[in-house]
Amino acid sequence: MLFMVQMIVQIPSTLAPEVADEIKRREKEYSQQLQREGKWRHLWRVVGEYANVSIFDVASNDELHTLLSGLPLFPYMQIKVTPLANHPSSIVQE
Amino acid sequence: MLFMVQMIVQIPSTLAPEVADEIKRREKEYSQQLQREGKWRHLWRVVGEYANVSIFDVASNDELHTLLSGLPLFPYMQIKVTPLANHPSSIVQE
Amino acid sequence: MLFMVQMIVQIPSTLAPEVADEIKRREKEYSQQLQREGKWRHLWRVVGEYANVSIFDVASNDELHTLLSGLPLFPYMQIKVTPLANHPSSIVQE
Amino acid sequence: MLFMVQMIVQIPSTLAPEVADEIKRREKEYSQQLQREGKWRHLWRVVGEYANVSIFDVASNDELHTLLSGLPLFPYMQIKVTPLANHPSSIVQE
Amino acid sequence: MLFMVQMIVQIPSTLAPEVADEIKRREKEYSQQLQREGKWRHLWRVVGEYANVSIFDVASNDELHTLLSGLPLFPYMQIKVTPLANHPSSIVQE
Amino acid sequence: MLFMVQMIVQIPSTLAPEVADEIKRREKEYSQQLQREGKWRHLWRVVGEYANVSIFDVASNDELHTLLSGLPLFPYMQIKVTPLANHPSSIVQE
Amino acid sequence: MLFMVQMIVQIPSTLAPEVADEIKRREKEYSQQLQREGKWRHLWRVVGEYANVSIFDVASNDELHTLLSGLPLFPYMQIKVTPLANHPSSIVQE
Amino acid sequence: MLFMVQMIVQIPSTLAPEVADEIKRREKEYSQQLQREGKWRHLWRVVGEYANVSIFDVASNDELHTLLSGLPLFPYMQIKVTPLANHPSSIVQE
């Protein structure tokens, strides 16, 4: 079951750079683990912004919230979730 | 080069149903042709809306505008284009 | 799996009253059938508006879109879908 | 008398984590007490956000404001209240 | 129990003037009846707009929706309802 | 001459609680003095928000600005002023 | 007493051109009469829009509403009124 | 003196296609004449929209309004004007 997830990162200027770097390092690791498991199907950068557009493939709303709220950068993100369905004109079922 | 394209369809109630149906039939054909050519990489329905989220893969802005303005439903759509770039945490280059 | 669905009805003034009435009659029947099946869990009127707040319980995004796009009033509605998850402070699992 | 209440939590980064934790502990207790009393009828998490959608059942506007302004997290919340009425198509009176 | 109700009137230009006039005549009568009953406590014009700000005093959300949806101009209005509570600094209880 | 004034209070978390309390004490005193003089005709709390809806009765725009900018909480408020006129359907002149 | 009034004109395409022209002719006459009386102090065109920014000088809110609702183009305008006060840094009292 | 002008075209579906085509033909001619005179310095299509971003070079606000309100498509456009100034980091004066 697919969801578009749009994430905007806003790290407060009061966060120490080395703390921010450590959070970003764990974010990358966490993200790549979910990508390898097939749950985070696509991850694209929005040009000119510290933001991304992602496609998640999960079994339920609860699973999606667990994954998103577990993001190391979650406290510093503004997230918007859009549920997706199969499109009748699509040539593939995804 | 990837772009997210969000399309909202708004067919005016004054359009004759058979005309609308013919436009939708051509829209589907046009869309599936572009999907087969690999230019319209993904096409998802937004749940609860007459709208879609799409990913296009084109060589230039001009090519993207040519493809979008050629959509049979173009005069009845509100379209928003977001340029995408490779994300440093993505495990694939797409 | 629960979703909040907010529906705003906008019937164009050009629609003949008897056609509108017939659509509303079928809408009510359709809605009550889904309520009896347990898929449309709650249905409330927004005070002062021709709008409702609803809670749907479905197995997937695709099922939800099928149910919503099948609404007789669907062509005359503006719909917003919000995926819901279990809240850690809730005393029930719903 | 039912109200939809949408709450978005925004804890300032300057609040000490142990203070925030104590406030959240009291918030949970307070919320569960109101749920057991039947005043806070539903409590759902919005997927991907530090936010909830709730349904309150109270005797008056004054009672609702007293309950909401008594939330331990009230100073850190953005709250939107929508009065609900019985819907003519609903199969239950709630 | 008090509610602020903001109403914006938008009569479509396709409505025949004599029909519109008859609706406005009934609207005035209906409004003045509710004012005399004490349910429509205040009614003010917004300067420069075909809009009003009103204060209603009703026993429940359901009563308020019944009153508002009974307005002869209801199909041509955009309405926003804000529940009000007693203010601790107010020198009167109203 | 009547004006609707909507005030949203946003006290920065960096303000010392005892300073905030003293400002609120003076705000209440100031507000009640204006109410007794008949200039602040109504004061209602917006349910669920640290905000109010008020009706002022003043002789001029200049007088209204003087009253509002003299509010002890003025530096911490977002204020919106809407000029009101007599409504032709109102049964009282106010 | 001064007010900024911002007017946006939106004449529906269904209005016959000769009717529209007659309304505009009367609008101009009405506007110039108010300018000569000193009530419509300034009238500027917003560059690139069928809109204006105006300054009115009136004795009361009621007078302003009477003047604005008497505009021949009033049914085809979106109007926003902003009350103005004397500025402490202004070198003139106006 | 430079201005950014953003134009969105919205031709009503009730306009006869041959009338629309004639207006567009005159629009193109008008636009190209102004480009040749150096007043319409740049004209770009916004990808996916019936809209453009333009740069005008004019002697005054009045001249700009005269040029824009003379556009054959002016009655069917939503236009936003942004005054531009020389940027201290620009390597050219334009």
Place this chain on the structure above:
Amino acid sequence: MLFMVQMIVQIPSTLAPEVADEIKRREKEYSQQLQREGKWRHLWRVVGEYANVSIFDVASNDELHTLLSGLPLFPYMQIKVTPLANHPSSIVQE
């Protein structure tokens, strides 16, 4: 050449009061100098807000930006500029 300039002042609570007072003193002086030169033609307070509506009369966009960016309060202001043109119904050329 006239421009409407709308300024909203937002002085951060971290700025020392005596520094803020000195900036405001210089702002007043600067503003009154421009008024005496005829470049800042009108300056009005927006009722209930720490904001103003102004009319500037300058020779070019560059001059206007130089004047505005030289305001002592410029770093603490949100500014919106609207170019104005002569209105065909105005009885004066200004």
Place this chain on the structure above:
Amino acid sequence: MLFMVQMIVQIPSTLAPEVADEIKRREKEYSQQLQREGKWRHLWRVVGEYANVSIFDVASNDELHTLLSGLPLFPYMQIKVTPLANHPSSIVQE
């Protein structure tokens, strides 16, 4: 391939002035280098704002994101990117 890029600069008041000055010095150098290379084709100041409108000419979305995220002021900017295409009425191909 052209893109309009709109940048709004928001330097937090907590940044030391000498640090800010050094960042701005590097920003100017970086910007002028890109202008000389022909990648940053136009750079204009928005009148009255700490903001600019720019036109970039790049080979791909990835190149544009690399250039923008390398801006010394990037962490303090809000950036909006609009892809541009050739306009059929333009007398030049750019």
